[in-house]
Amino acid sequence: xxxxxxxxxxxxxxxxxxxxxxxxxxxxxxxxxxxxxxxxxxxxxxxxxxxxxxxxxxxxxxxxxxxxxxxxxxxxxxxxxxxxxxxxxxxxxxxxxxxxxxxxxxxxxxxxxxxxxxxxxxxxxx
Amino acid sequence: xxxxxxxxxxxxxxxxxxxxxxxxxxxxxxxxxxxxxxxxxxxxxxxxxxxxxxxxxxxxxxxxxxxxxxxxxxxxxxxxxxxxxxxxxxxxxxxxxxxxxxxxxxxxxxxxxxxxxxxxxxxxxxxxxxxxxxxxxxxxxxxxxxxxxxxxxxxxxxxxxxxxxxxxxxxxxxxxxxxxxxxxxxxxxxxxxxxxxxxxxxxxxxxxxxxxxxxxxxxxxxxxxxxxxxxxxxxxxxxxxxxxxxxxxxxxxxxxx
Numbered sequence: 001x002x003x004x005x006x007x008x009x010x011x012x013x014x015x016x017x018x019x020x021x022x023x024x025x026x027x028x029x030x031x032x033x034x035x036x037x038x039x040x041x042x043x044x045x046x047x048x049x050x051x052x053x054x055x056x057x058x059x060x061x062x063x064x065x066x067x068x069x070x071x072x073x074x075x076x077x078x079x080x081x082x083x084x085x086x087x088x089x090x091x092x093x094x095x096x097x098x099x100x101x102x103x104x105x106x107x108x109x110x111x112x113x114x115x116x117x118x119x120x121x122x123x124x125x126x
Numbered sequence: 127x128x129x130x131x132x133x134x135x136x137x138x139x140x141x142x143x144x145x146x147x148x149x150x151x152x153x154x155x156x157x158x159x160x161x162x163x164x165x166x167x168x169x170x171x172x173x174x175x176x177x178x179x180x181x182x183x184x185x186x187x188x189x190x191x192x193x194x195x196x197x198x199x200x201x202x203x204x205x206x207x208x209x210x211x212x213x214x215x216x217x218x219x220x221x222x223x224x225x226x227x228x229x230x231x232x233x234x235x236x237x238x239x240x241x242x243x244x245x246x247x248x249x250x251x252x253x254x255x256x257x258x259x260x261x262x263x264x265x266x267x268x269x270x271x272x273x274x275x276x277x278x279x280x281x282x283x284x285x286x287x288x289x290x291x292x293x294x295x296x297x298x299x300x301x302x303x304x305x306x307x308x309x310x311x312x313x314x315x316x317x318x319x320x321x322x323x324x325x326x327x328x329x330x331x332x333x334x335x336x337x338x339x340x341x342x343x344x345x346x347x348x349x350x351x352x353x354x355x356x357x358x359x360x361x362x363x364x365x366x367x368x369x370x371x372x373x374x375x376x377x378x379x380x381x382x383x
Contacts, residue, residue: 005136005161005169007217007253009243009310014220018357019307026354089355092378095371100357 017104025082028075035072073118078111128311141170144196150177155236156188158200161247169247172197173236186214186225188237189251202251209364212299215242216251222301222362242304244313255300261317262298265325265344270336286332293327293372295365296320302359302369308352316352317344319359319369326372329379345380353377 045052059065085103088094094103132138141160146153153175161169174192181191186204193200203213207226214225217240219233230237245253273280303309303318317325322344329340344350350373359369 003135004163004246004248004254006132007159007241007243007245007247008132008136008138010130010307011132012217012220012238012240013243013305013358016358016361018355018361022354022356086355089374090378090381092371092374095357095360095368095374097357097360097368100360 017101017108021082021085021104021107024078025086028079028082031075032072032079035068035075070115070119074111074115077114077118078107081107081110081114135168137168139168139170141172144172144174146175146177148177148180150179152178154178154230156192157236157238158189158192158251159240159247160200160250162199163249172200181230183229183231184226185218185228185230185233185237185239188230189225189239200251201249210297212297215299215301215304215364217241217243217304222305222364224299224301224364227364242300244304244310253304257313258300258303258318258320261321262324265317265321265328265340266336267324267328269328269331270334272335280333282332289330289332290327292367293323293330296323296327296367297365298324299364301362301364305358305362307356307358308354312348312352315348317349319353319373322350322353322376323367323369323372326376329376341376341380344376350376350380 042056045055060069085094085107088103094100138159156174156176157171158174159169160172174196176188176191176196181188184207186207189200189202189204193202202216202225204226205211205213207214209224209227212224215222216225218225218228219238222242225239239251241247241251241253242255245255248254269280271280298320300320302323303313303320306319308316309318325340325344328334329337329344334340353370353373355370355374357370360367360371363369
């Protein structure tokens, strides 16, 4: 039995909205932990002297910094929306194929919209 | 463990090409996963050109046609041909289903046929389901009651009976379990959607007196909670059932007591 081959799995299986959102939920979860750790690190270096503020300021205003913030905002909004979807599932709602497909699309679209709105409001918020 | 790549002996090679000999103008290419335990070779994909003018509507008809007219060596399970027995479960066009109920007209482009995913292959399209059957046995799928056998019926209200709808129809074809990434990575320990749906079918049966024990048995980090609501199971079920919902119902019963 050990010599029998394993049939192909992830290589051949079609992606559905639900599986796509599920794997993204996991990835954004990990990304958020890393990003939040970085935010904590920034707060910490501020305590070590106010000249450090300039370092952070320069980073946020670089292209890489802006990209980082946009990605983080997206990843965070995606995680929150997807988590809300999970709460409904935990209550026993939203398991019908059609419903789960619609809520999955809403999570994807919603996260993009929230990111765009927050980014366009950055002047007001900051 | 998550093992994305296939092991060395499972890598798929290019196989034979069977050209159409009928001269038909309505040809479709069918790619089929082949593996022969007699040879020491790796699995391969054989391609068959099939005359679709003389082929009935389902993927199983297509396989029968290939086996009867082009290549008799191809192996697959089939029995009832009416979506009742669950034998001809396989992966068609990237999705699990029953070959006997899946119309090939629904598939665009070449028709790709593989065995059910992430199983040890016995031959060609036949995967080994013995782990799944052992897991099925482990949930003790039979009525447990202290009621004495007195040759009368175990009565049930209409309402209680309706709780079994969407569960009793399961034919254990394994389309759902083998579509589930969690089951791919933890198939030895996680029970998988098919077995959990069956477990729930007995948990929710008003005639069964073993509900508490059944729930206790299934309440396990690996056996039950490896379900992350990926929903591939519900997407795959050829009978239109909802294993994801059944699993969530078990989780909810455990959470609410």
